[in-house]
Amino acid sequence: MDTPKENFSEWYNSIIKDARLCDLRYNLKGFVVIEPNAADVMGRMYRIYEDALELRGHRKAYFPSLIHEKNLETEKEHVEGFAPEVFWVTEAGKNKLEERMLMRPTSETAIYPMYALWINGKSDLPLKIYQSCQVWRYETKATKPFIRTREFHWIEAHDVFATEAEALAQIDEDMQMAEDIIHDSFGIPFIFFKRPQWDKFAGAVDTFAADTLLPDGKTLQLPSTHNLGTNFAKSFGIKYMDDDGQEKYAHQTTYGPCISRIFAALIAIHGDSKGLILPFHLANVQVAIIPIIRKGNEEKILPFARELEATLSKSFRTKLDDSDNTPGFKYNYWELNGCPVRIEVGERDIDSGRAMVARRDTGEKSQVPFEELPAYIEELGKQINDSLIRKADSDFAALQKSADTLEELKSALDSGGGFVKVPFCSDKMEAEACAEKAKDYCSANIRGSKHEGEEKPEGKKCIGCGKEATIYLYAARQY
């Protein structure tokens, strides 16, 4: 297999197929089958995100997948953004429907008419609701499994507040949740950018998006959170009676962690030339036991290995690989599948009372007394996770660059990609032409300014128009 850094695209396509993450042979263009090896992990990622949302006061709901055409038309910018990419349901059974329904590309227009009914007074606020669901978009760009497909799996949280201050605090909470989960738990580094005005979510006041970098230095957007201001509230009539007796429009935010894409980043960032590397708590099989059998000693090895499997299963997702394959084949198989810990059980191991334990991420091996295995693996799992995060952070740090001209930007992107900090005249609509220029010149995409803020450029010129720069923006090539 290729290594992810040297030839990412080939590596990604191979791993998808070899580790059986996704089957591309489904007979509808742009739709793929997510196989158990991926779905198991995604299921765990879903639960972690759902629990975090609930801990922070969100409640689950299930809104319909289909939306009346007239709902979509309610918010002007939103319909312009989404109408070109929706799937339309026009018939049912043998009947032509009187009115067209669309499959949700995102759920604002399904949810907000209900919010208008549900919200009357201040006691109805804040309202924080999420749903885990699929959405459908008629993508015309080339699809790539987990990264861009016509159906994808995400969570969308839609929150409503009385005041702008609360909405902005929610944006911060959304970002902190991403830090806690996507970085600290999944080991995926990212930067939250405030998108330039020309690249906002259709209908939003501001869009903040977490961008990571894949091993080829191209960026992939992970969750985004949007300050909708009162734009949708005005279109959908989401109002509350304030203490002063005045009816006021509510402030809204929407947050969209796309589990399919986060999974793509997970496998791309941690994987190596042998295959997947999964964080310990996300792996389907956390511990694989490989019996080293020689002719005649099955009776000694297998019962021992089975007992070990039973013991370890009490604490970990453990699998004894008692297939007919050779140990070497099994090592490769479990490495390809990203199993974090492998235990070899041969005659010598049993006699010496110590198992050979190999960790997937570094390949290091240790001899560990059988009775100490549960505690050892527990600790090893933490070490593996820590080490994955540290390595990912260090790779990510090495891809932070800066440039003062289009030429420098091109050269930075050509040599391994990454985020390139560039001086820009503005991040408002009037600067869109400068972004276009960067795109045309070197396929650079302007991701926005760092949400956390930073110093202003001093005496620098915009890389697009050459005027006085007022802000640092970040450029990258994107997926």
Place this chain on the structure above:
Amino acid sequence: MDTPKENFSEWYNSIIKDARLCDLRYNLKGFVVIEPNAADVMGRMYRIYEDALELRGHRKAYFPSLIHEKNLETEKEHVEGFAPEVFWVTEAGKNKLEERMLMRPTSETAIYPMYALWINGKSDLPLKIYQSCQVWRYETKATKPFIRTREFHWIEAHDVFATEAEALAQIDEDMQMAEDIIHDSFGIPFIFFKRPQWDKFAGAVDTFAADTLLPDGKTLQLPSTHNLGTNFAKSFGIKYMDDDGQEKYAHQTTYGPCISRIFAALIAIHGDSKGLILPFHLANVQVAIIPIIRKGNEEKILPFARELEATLSKSFRTKLDDSDNTPGFKYNYWELNGCPVRIEVGERDIDSGRAMVARRDTGEKSQVPFEELPAYIEELGKQINDSLIRKADSDFAALQKSADTLEELKSALDSGGGFVKVPFCSDKMEAEACAEKAKDYCSANIRGSKHEGEEKPEGKKCIGCGKEATIYLYAARQY
């Protein structure tokens, strides 16, 4: 509020609205919004079922929601059964699609073409995969929230085996899982019926379905599990190379726990005239703390109640209701919402060191020292669950009846409904006319024979045709 037994339909409609389970004002016919009070509980039910499936060797997958028209046409009986009720996607963006896609009404025709690719040898079997998803059916009958809507939420498991014996063992496992979860954990009694041949899943050899009874004595179908034999395997080419070097068709089963419907049964069976009654482990808020505040003692009561909330939150989903409403209003509110345990904290309680604890199901109250509350509530939760199951079982047992003629059947159904055991000439296709007769005469639906088996009728006549009866079938009025 009505009581569920006396006027079930009114009661059900009220509880849906008053406890904010479902909003029927969504502007697409047959589609409803499942609100947080229901979705929270359904989310827990999903996780319990998913964990049970995984424990029994199923793995999660995500298959596309859309299906190519030609897939549906592959299995002849299946297409006849489902074509009249599918939603068709015919346009995307501004384009008319060259080929129609249907929204899955169930996923056999999305999944089985992939299984044909995935299964080659015996080592690929058994294959046990499930997905948690929505399905869409263009229902023309009147819709009823959670019971019959055009979009519903279920789990579908699709299993493949080398032999018929393994497939039949899976059917047993599916039924046992229903017993463990739906009865033992959710407290919903049911009988697994083998459906008569005229009422099978389209394309199946045999259909087994768990039917419960709602308080009005009408039956509601909960999970069904189907022995597909080799019918679909032949249509879709799902074959494996057997040890004898022969290529053989695989045996398949499919299992469909419909979470929306199980939720409907849950609230209908346990609820009372005050509102919802939820099992302890499924409740959104397990413990509600109601401060009994009198003018001037807020400073004493509220900090104490907040500390109690913090303590109990370590073990239970706990909510201090510090809204401005009166205690009486709060009691009613939490009773309506099915909160299993209510704790009242007033001045006298604090002074005496004992809280007043009320259980929702029986209304019983006890005084419990504050420091003993965690252990007491833990135990009370179990008692509540046990008591809910016992009560539901006893109500269910009282609705088991028998009849030897259509007149007796009608009279049994007219007096409170239930399952009525009736002698029948057969459960094969030739007896469908007898079932039609029962339906026309008294709206009785023939649910099938008890899967667990029972004695044959001796000297009895079929209630339909009057010929010698060969089997006992069960009749009920259905949702």
